[in-house]
Each structure stands twice: as C-alpha cells, then as structure tokens.
Amino acid sequence: MSTEVTEATQTGTEYINHHLTHWTVGEGFWSYNLDSLIVSAVLGVVGIFLFWLAARKATSGVPGKWQCFVEMCVEFVDGQVKDVFHGDRKFIAPLALTIFVWVFLMNAMDLLPLDLVSTIARFAVGEHAAHHVYFRAVPTADLNTTFGLSLTVLLLVLFFSFKAKGVGGFGHEMITAPFGASPALWLPNLAINIIELCAKPFSLAMRLFGNMYAGELVFMLIALLGATWTGLTLGSGLSMFGQILMGSIWAIFHILIIALQAFIFMVLTVVYIAMAHEHH
Amino acid sequence: MNLNATMIGQGIAFAILIWFSVKFIWPELTNAIEERQKKIAEGLSAADKSQQSLVEAKAQATGIIKEARDKAANIVEQANRRSNEMVDEAKNTARAEGQRLISDAQQEVSLEKGRLRDQLRAEVGTLAIAGAARVLGREIDAKAHADLIEQLAVEIERG
Numbered sequence: 001m002s003t004e005v006t007e008a009t010q011t012g013t014e015y016i017n018h019h020l021t022h023w024t025v026g027e028g029f030w031s032y033n034l035d036s037l038i039v040s041a042v043l044g045v046v047g048i049f050l051f052w053l054a055a056r057k058a059t060s061g062v063p064g065k066w067q068c069f070v071e072m073c074v075e076f077v078d079g080q081v082k083d084v085f086h087g088d089r090k091f092i093a094p095l096a097l098t099i100f101v102w103v104f105l106m107n108a109m110d111l112l113p114l115d116l117v118s119t120i121a122r123f124a125v126g127e128h129a130a131h132h133v134y135f136r137a138v139p140t141a142d143l144n145t146t147f148g149l150s151l152t153v154l155l156l157v158l159f160f161s162f163k164a165k166g167v168g169g170f171g172h173e174m175i176t177a178p179f180g181a182s183p184a185l186w187l188p189n190l191a192i193n194i195i196e197l198c199a200k201p202f203s204l205a206m207r208l209f210g211n212m213y214a215g216e217l218v219f220m221l222i223a224l225l226g227a228t229w230t231g232l233t234l235g236s237g238l239s240m241f242g243q244i245l246m247g248s249i250w251a252i253f254h255i256l257i258i259a260l261q262a263f264i265f266m267v268l269t270v271v272y273i274a275m276a277h278e279h280h
Numbered sequence: 281m282n283l284n285a286t287m288i289g290q291g292i293a294f295a296i297l298i299w300f301s302v303k304f305i306w307p308e309l310t311n312a313i314e315e316r317q318k319k320i321a322e323g324l325s326a327a328d329k330s331q332q333s334l335v336e337a338k339a340q341a342t343g344i345i346k347e348a349r350d351k352a353a354n355i356v357e358q359a360n361r362r363s364n365e366m367v368d369e370a371k372n373t374a375r376a377e378g379q380r381l382i383s384d385a386q387q388e389v390s391l392e393k394g395r396l397r398d399q400l401r402a403e404v405g406t407l408a409i410a411g412a413a414r415v416l417g418r419e420i421d422a423k424a425h426a427d428l429i430e431q432l433a434v435e436i437e438r439g
Contacts, residue, residue, distance in 0.1 A: 026285065033286040040290060044297045051301065055308035060315030067312075074309045094306035098297050139290070144283060148290025152298075 012224045019114065019220055021134040022142065033142055040139035043105040051101065073097065080267060085274040092273055095156070096266045099149070103208065104262035106139045110215050111251055111258070114223050140261075141212040143205065150201035153269050157200065160276040200272050204265060211261050215254050222247045405436045 022033040054070035063071060077097045078089065085092050113119075121133040139145040161170045174193045175186040225243035229236045412429055 024284075029284050031284045031286075032289060033284065036286055037289050037293075041293055044293055048297055048300055048305065051305050055305040058308045058312035060312045060319055063312070063316075071309060071313055074306070075313065078310070090306075091302055093310075094301040095298050097306065098294075098301045102294075102297060142286065144286035145290045147283065148287040149294050151287065152291045152294045 150204035
C-alpha cells in the first residue's frame with residue numbers, strides 16, 4: 001500500500017477526495033463511470049470465463065482440481081438456494097452463483113493496494129497528468145453498480161411475481177395483502193406493497209455499497225497515517241508502523257466482509273425471488 | 281456520489297452474465313455432478329452386490345467342498361468294501377479251485393491206483409501162472425504142490 005503523497009501541497013482531504021472521484025464521461029444522468037464499468041466487466045468476463053472453462057470440460061469422471069473447486073462453489077450455492085427456494089432451480093441457482101462470484105470478485109478489488117492505479121498512472125503518463133487520472137477500482141463501492149444489480153433483481157422479482165401469479169393475481173395481491181380485501185384497505189395495502197417492493201432493491205444496494213464504501217474509506221484513512229511521513233523521525237516511524245499494523249488487520253477483517261457481503265446479496269436475492277414465487 | 285447511467289450499464293452487464301451462466305455454465309456442471317453422483321451410487325451398489333455374491337459364492341463353495349468330501353469318503357468306503365469283497369471272492373475261488381484240484385488229483389490217484397492194481401494183479405497172475413508152470417514143468421508133483429497152487433490161485437483170486 002503505497003502511501004507517499006508526492007505533492008507536498010496535497011492534503012489528506014484532497015487525497016481522499018481524489019480517491020473518491022470516479023473516472024466519468026458524459027453529462028448529467030447520461031454520464032458513465034468508466035472505472036466501475038470497466039473493472040466490473042473485466043471481472044465478470046474473467047470470472048465467467050474461468051467457470052466456463054470448468055463447465056466446458058466438465059466430466060462426470062474424476063474431476064480436475066479447478067473443476068472440483070467450481071463444483072464446490074456450485075454445490076454450495078445450490079444448497080443455499082435449495083434451503084430457501086422450493087421449486088425449479090434451473091434459473092435461480094445459476095443467478096445466485098453469478099451474483100456470488102461476481103460480487104465477490106468486485107468486492108475483492110478492495111484488497112488491491114489503494115494507490116496501485118495512481119502509481120501505475122504516475123509511471124505511465126507522468127506526475128502531472130496523473131493528477132487528473134481518477135480511478136476507483138472497487139465497482140461495488142459505487143452506488144451505480146449496486147443499484148444496477150439490485151434493480152435487475154427487482155425486475156426479476158417482478159417477472160417472477162407475474163409468472164407465478166399472473167398480472168391479475170399480482171395486482172390483486174398488491175391491493176388486498178397484507179391487511180385484507182376490504183375496499184377501504186386497498187390504498188393502505190398498495191402503499192405498503194409499493195414501499196416493500198422498493199425497499200428490497202434499496203436495501204440490497206445500500207447494504208453492499210455501504211459496506212464496501214466504508215471499507216474503502218477506512219483503507220484510505222489508514223493510508224493517510226503513512227502520509228505523514230516527514231523523514232526518519234520517531235513520529236513518522238510510529239505512524240508508519242501504525243499504518244502497516246492497522247492496514248493488515250483491516251485487510252484481513254475485510255476478507256470476511258468481502259465474502260459475507262457477496263453471500264448476503266446472493267441469499268437476499270434468492271429470498272426475494274422465492275417470496276415473489278409464493279402466494280400470500 | 282451521483283447516480284447516473286452507469287447503473288443501466290451495470291444492469292445490462294449483470295443480465296448478460298446471468299444469461300451466460302444459466303445457459304452455458306450451470307447445466308454442464310450440474311449434469312456432471314449428477315452423473316457422477318449416479319456413477320458413485322451405482323459403484324457403491326455394485327460393491328454391495330459383489331460383497332453379497334462373494335458371501336454367496338463362499339457358502340456355495342463350502343457346500344461343494346463338503347459334498348465332494350462326502351462323495352470321496354463314500355467312494356473310498358465303496359472301494360474298501362469292493363476290495364474286501366474281491367479278496368473274499370478270490371479266496372473263495374481259490375479255495376474252490378484248490379478243492380477241485382485236490383479232488384481231481386485224488387480221483388486221478390484212485391483211478392491210477394485201480395489201474396495199477398488191475399495191472400499188478402494181471403502181472404502177478406501171469407507171474408504166478410508162469411512160476412507155477414515152471415514149477416509144474418520141472419517136477420510135477422501134484423501132491424506136493426497142489427495146495428501151493430491152490431493157495432496162489434486163491435491169492436490171485438483175492439487180488
């Protein structure tokens with residue numbers, strides 16, 4: 001974790017702000033965070049390619065080590081889905097696997113050295129131009145990514161609701177559950193259901209984003225410890241030691257968070273779809 | 281921290297990844313896993329079955345061995361009995377043969393004896409007659425030899 005702030009003029013606030021700015025093109029809503037898009041796409045392609053390698057050569061005989069690992073993932077996810085969702089898992093289980101693997105990989109970018117990209121940029125385009133290079137390597141610490149995921153999940157929830165109950169049945173449920181079928185209760189029912197429906201993707205997105213964003217921020221704050229380096233003094237030595245110690249502790253703890261958040265996102269998605277599948 | 285169109289892009293990427301794994305990854309892997317499970321189940325049941333048939337074969341083999349042993353004992357016993365019988369038979373035959381030989385010999389001996397006696401009697405008669413003739417020829421003394429000749433004649437008569 002390179003922590004040297006090369007420009008004496010850069011303060012801690014500037015350092016953090018720089019690290020929290022996306023590489024963005026476009027104007028207003030129609031702008032794109034290229035860093036999130038590129039990193040998530042690369043991770044998605046790499047992850048799915050690695051799994052595809054195992055799937056392509058999947059043998060029912062003695063499996064290779066990689067196939068074994070992939071099968072372990074598959075069986076783990078399948079088991080989780082089986083516990084929650086009682087029905088045909090042909091779609092839900094691979095959906096859950098995709099979420100788990102992809103979100104895990106994106107979260108894992110948090111463990112990359114914080115200044116890796118900026119150091120590369122400094123070597124690639126020079127000290128001054130690097131100042132204008134913005135790149136956030138953790139796609140899940142971008143609200144757009146998490147909302148992109150959770151809104152897709154919302155669409156799937158709606159799709160499965162329609163599929164399981166029909167459009168009429170779904171509409172009927174929207175205005176009669178949970179309080180009752182009396183016409184006076186239609187409005188409260190509808191309000192509750194809409195809130196519930198919106199709360200699902202919102203909580204999904206915010207939970208993942210919050211965890212990853214906070215994790216990233218803590219890495220930055222820890223990195224700032226080392227940024228106080230002023231030469232071989234006792235204070236500099238202590239803060240450097242503090243940074244290494246805390247950075248290590250936080251990184252190790254973060255491994256848990258990375259896996260846990262991917263797991264939670266997966267399980268909640270399955271739960272939401274299972275709920276959509278069931279009649280009230 | 282503004283929301284923008286990145287969301288849409290991520291959603292689309294997500295959808296593509298889901299589609300790909302639903303279509304190309306999950307079925308292959310679960311097929312392989314299920315097939316392997318089936319294979320393992322078959323292997324285990326085959327092992328069970330072979331274990332069972334091994335037990336059966338062992339029992340069968342024990343039965344066959346026992347049967348064979350019984351048969352062998354039977355055969356030995358039979359052979360013993362047969363050999364005893366044969367020895368007895370041979371003994372009987374030999375005894376009968378011996379008896380027959382003895383009786384044959386005896387018969388022959390008695391026959392020979394009779395024959396010899398007859399011959400001897402004839403010869404003695406002849407000799408007696410010749411002797412008598414010679415005695416008679418030299419000195420015919422009917423008075424002196426009459427009782428001798430008489431005696432000879434009686435002896436020859438008697439044989």
